[in-house]
Amino acid sequence: MKKIGFLSFGHWSPSPQSGTRSAGDALLQSIDLAVAAEELGADGAYFRVHHFARQLASPFPLLAAVGARTSRIEIGTAVIDMRYENPLYMAEDAGAADLISGGRLQLGLSRGSPEQVIDGWRYFGYAPGEGQNDADMGRRHAEVFLDVLRGEGFAQPNPRPMFPNPPGLLRLEPHSEGLRDRIWWGSSSDATAVWAAKLGMNLQSSTLKNDETGEPFHIQQAKQIRAYREAWKDAGHTREPRVSVSRSLFALVDDRDRAYFGRGDSQDQIGFIDENTRAIFGRSYAAEPDKLIEELKADEAVAEADTLLLTVPNQLGVDYNAHVIEAILKQVAPALGWR
Incomplete structure (x- = not known):
């Protein structure tokens, strides 16, 4: 069995071709899609966080709203850029x-990705400490969190408080028991996956990874997952870790699907996420259900993960994205033993 959810970047554009014209549209449609996904039997509704962009940014009002409108589905992020965050x-x-x-929150954190502005975290009032870089700062914020x-x-505690205090030192409120075990780290390298395992965080691995061996993306990602699980075991944690991967998957079942995504197979791509980091970007999958099933059988990282996040084209609207999710849940997942 595999948990299957969706991951939305929450893009919006005033273009006439967009079904999501404003930030308000992006937020309200995100809530509606989470409700629809729960009704279809999906396991998770996850949202990306990007600052200074026409995309979803501040996650917690959205997560709370989704939590109030749903009852079963997991609600999460993939990921929050910790360089921008006050951890308390x-x-x-x-x-x-x-x-x-x-108690359904599943928070994915990370040191962040290439940004819309130069060193955007500085505008939020943060700067790396002496001898540190921005990635060090993001990981430090995560550790405090x-x-x-x-x-x-x-x-x-104040000896003369406005309201009576419980005895002893005070913690932050509200405290939600068990949330600490539902924190994930979005890792693009093998080393940070191992670091996350040592700290007892679950692992999120997306469609972008540092190109560390020159092998196909799914093989490098599968090796990263195995290294993470080995580090988890060595750290002596008592619970089982969770691992998610994200994929762009489209089962071509009607003319709309073929018009949008029926352009043929894509391939892994190589690029640079900064001047010094060579990255590999995983392929998208778009095919008739029978062919898609066979292609996914060969994806080693999908096989290794317990959770699969379907990246959705949110600007095509709630109804179409619900259709995309339903096609995977009903026409692909059962044949692969995920349902």
């Missing part, structure tokens, strides 16, 4: 959203 304020927001959803999620007191 974020812990309060996350605790509130998790309590509203009844993980620490406060444990729910242990750390702040000295």
